[in-house]
Structures are given as C-alpha cells and as structure tokens.
Amino acid sequence: MNDFFVDTSRRLLHMATTFFFMSIIIFLVIDLPEGDFATAKIAELQSLGQTVDPKMIEILRETYGLDQPLVVRYWNWFSSVLTGDLGMSLSTQEPVWDTIKSRLPTTIMLMLGVLSFMFLTAIPIGIYSALRQYSVGDYVATIVGFIGMATPNFVIAIIAILIGYEYFDTVITGINSDEYIGQPMSWDKFWDSVSRSWVFILVLGTSGMANIIRKVRANLLDEMNKPYVKTARAKGLGEVHLTVKYPVRLALIPMVSTIGWLLPTLLGADIIVSQVMNMPTLGPLMLGALEKQDMVLAGDILLIMGGLTIIGTLISDTLLRMIDPRVRAGMEKE
Structure with missing residues (x-):
C-alpha cells in the first residue's frame, strides 16, 4: 500500500x-x-x-x-x-x-469517438493482416493503410461532403440538423448529433487507423517469429490460445503507450477538419484566437489540450502496467 x-x-x-x-x-x-x-x-x-x-x-x-x-x-x-x-x-x-464550455464536451466526446473507432477497427484488422500474411485481406488492409496515410484528412472530409450532397442529397456538415440548432438538449437532439458525427469520426480516424494497422501488423509478425512461440506451438498449445495470450498481448503494448500522444495529434488535425465540416469543437475556436492574437483564449485552449495529453499519458501508463508484467515487476523493484 x-x-x-x-x-x-x-x-x-x-x-x-x-x-x-x-x-x-x-x-x-x-x-x-x-x-x-x-x-x-x-x-x-x-x-x-x-x-x-x-x-x-x-x-x-x-x-x-x-x-x-x-x-x-x-x-x-x-x-x-x-x-x-x-x-x-x-x-x-x-x-x-x-x-x-459549449464546445468542450463536444470536442471530448468526438475525440473519444475517434479513438474508439481507430483502436476497435485497426487492431482486429492489424491482427488479421499479420496472421494471414500475403492474403487478399492483407493486401487490401495494406492498400487502405497507405491511402489513409497519404491522403490529408481535410481532403477526405471534402470528398465525403461532396459524396453526401451529390449522391444522397444530404448535407453532412455541422453537429446538428437545422431544426435542432439553438434548441435545448434533448434525446432527439442528442441522437441527431450522434447520427451526424459518424462521418467526422470516420474522416478524422482514417489516417490514425491506417498507422495503427501497420504497427500492429509489424509488431505481431515480429512476435510470431520469436522462439517462445515456436516452443509453445511444439508443446501442443492451441493456436488461438497461443496467439491471444502471448504474441497479440505483447504486440499491443506499443499501441497502449501511444494513447497519450494521440490526443494532441487528433486535436491538431481537428482544427482543419472541423473548419471544413463546420463542427463546433475547440479547434476552429483556437485558430480564430491565434489569428486575432488573443493570448488568453488561445493559451487556455492549448493548456487544456496539454492537460488532456498529460491525462492520456497517465492512462497509457496505467494500462501498460496492467497488461505488461515486466512494467509491474520493474516498479516493484523500485
């Protein structure tokens, strides 16, 4: 204690x-x-x-x-x-x-949505791509990853807006439909926000998802070729149990350690994407403050972002301690 x-x-x-x-x-x-x-x-x-x-x-x-x-x-x-x-x-x-105060909850919820989308989508794809190396699915994941990393988020946002308007006759910008703008929060307004946020989450999470897929695939391939995996397989340990308990767990450790640094990256990318998609987040507000050299407003927003980074790093350290026995052992020795 x-x-x-x-x-x-x-x-x-x-x-x-x-x-x-x-x-x-x-x-x-x-x-x-x-x-x-x-x-x-x-x-x-x-x-x-x-x-x-x-x-x-x-x-x-x-x-x-x-x-x-x-x-x-x-x-x-x-x-x-x-x-x-x-x-x-x-x-x-x-x-x-x-x-x-009106933009902070929206920003946090959208960033949590982007993080959840990135990890819940990218990790399974990365694992599948590593376990089915050189398969059709592996090639598809690799191509999607390269496209996601090479294409700026704001370009994807513009393409998504054009597709929504041209083929579905729908305006996907803004956090709420016209009938809910200026209205007090209600369940209908909340679900309207959720239904209009998924495009923003998809656009902002694309590049980060592509990066995670590549890292998970590379880390898992490296773990699968290590001697302990071959020894466990030779002793008759089931393939699924072997893969999930050891290689996958170790391959995800570098991903957990980067959660804290993903928050400022997402908030930085959010500035341009939110401008394009007219989302009421802190990004455009900070951009306007910097243009007007409003040091108080810009400084407070950046300090909040920095605080979120510190909190994210703490979460990363806590998760790392939970999933990696070597970290726990090292801390106990200290």
Whole structure:
C-alpha cells in the first residue's frame, strides 16, 4: 500500500511539473509572433476603412495589460488558471469559460469517438493482416493503410461532403440538423448529433487507423517469429490460445503507450477538419484566437489540450502496467 501511495505521489508531482513547464512554453510560443492583440485590432479596424489614432495602440495595450513585462503577463495568466479563473477573452470580451464550455464536451466526446473507432477497427484488422500474411485481406488492409496515410484528412472530409450532397442529397456538415440548432438538449437532439458525427469520426480516424494497422501488423509478425512461440506451438498449445495470450498481448503494448500522444495529434488535425465540416469543437475556436492574437483564449485552449495529453499519458501508463508484467515487476523493484 505504501508503494502505491509513493508511486501515485511521484506521478502527480511529475504531472504538475510537466504542466508548469508546458504553460511556459505555450505562453512563449503564443507571444512569439510580431505584434500583439492591440496591433491586430488596429489592423482589423484599418482594413474596414476606419481611421485610427496611433495613440490608440498604446491605450489598448495599457487596457489589456499588454504593456507589462513578459514575466508579469505570464504569471498573471497562469496564476489565474491555477485558481480556476480562465480570464477574459481579449477578442470577445467574455469569460473564456463561457466561450469554450459549449464546445468542450463536444470536442471530448468526438475525440473519444475517434479513438474508439481507430483502436476497435485497426487492431482486429492489424491482427488479421499479420496472421494471414500475403492474403487478399492483407493486401487490401495494406492498400487502405497507405491511402489513409497519404491522403490529408481535410481532403477526405471534402470528398465525403461532396459524396453526401451529390449522391444522397444530404448535407453532412455541422453537429446538428437545422431544426435542432439553438434548441435545448434533448434525446432527439442528442441522437441527431450522434447520427451526424459518424462521418467526422470516420474522416478524422482514417489516417490514425491506417498507422495503427501497420504497427500492429509489424509488431505481431515480429512476435510470431520469436522462439517462445515456436516452443509453445511444439508443446501442443492451441493456436488461438497461443496467439491471444502471448504474441497479440505483447504486440499491443506499443499501441497502449501511444494513447497519450494521440490526443494532441487528433486535436491538431481537428482544427482543419472541423473548419471544413463546420463542427463546433475547440479547434476552429483556437485558430480564430491565434489569428486575432488573443493570448488568453488561445493559451487556455492549448493548456487544456496539454492537460488532456498529460491525462492520456497517465492512462497509457496505467494500462501498460496492467497488461505488461515486466512494467509491474520493474516498479516493484523500485
């Protein structure tokens, strides 16, 4: 029990340290482009044909605290986040939480749907492809994998939209049909969202699924050629039992260890795909914040994504400890 608490405390300390340094990197990257929200706002007004007093830039900087040193601005932002206050969006003049709270559940549910689709589809295909090497199914899976990896997600999204409109006379963009837009949540609206989300999940999960198929196939082929498999087969162990208990289990370990890193990858790909398919996720919101140099909104969204990555890594470590006895043995020795 003491070892469990020590291990948990150590993990939490590592997560807190990672989160802190992540916040510093995020703030520095957002502040890196030339100019700030004040200059972006002035440029926007000038593009609309308005005459702007040059002193207005200094007034805006002072109003939003942009004239303060970098360290002071970072600490004001990060200390507010630690207290649960995400601050005020510079571009909308609304609390950041009010801006993202309607999009955050949708984003998380869609990402969970994409992850589930990727693993539940790719792992069986990868196993079949390895056990039936050079079969027709193996060749089909390989071709599909290469196409999925070579084709950008937004191109697949555009093709899916065109097919839906041309052949099924259906608009598949947006999370809800027109009659449910602006309506309170209900079972009908929920199932309408589910029925319209599968195309987005399919599009976003295609490239990741292709990558997992290739890795599972390669790992399983490597395990099947190892001496312990040949020894177990020679002793008369059933083929199905042998394959599932040892090679498949070991081949999936690298997949489990990458779950945490898949979340930011999916959220990054989500930015363009959500723009194309008009999905109300955090991706387009962050893109707009970066364009307007709204450091508060963009920083909060990136920090949430980073937090999800840390949580995903923790889940990966936990699952890895459950399925790999070598990890458990190593931790017990420590």
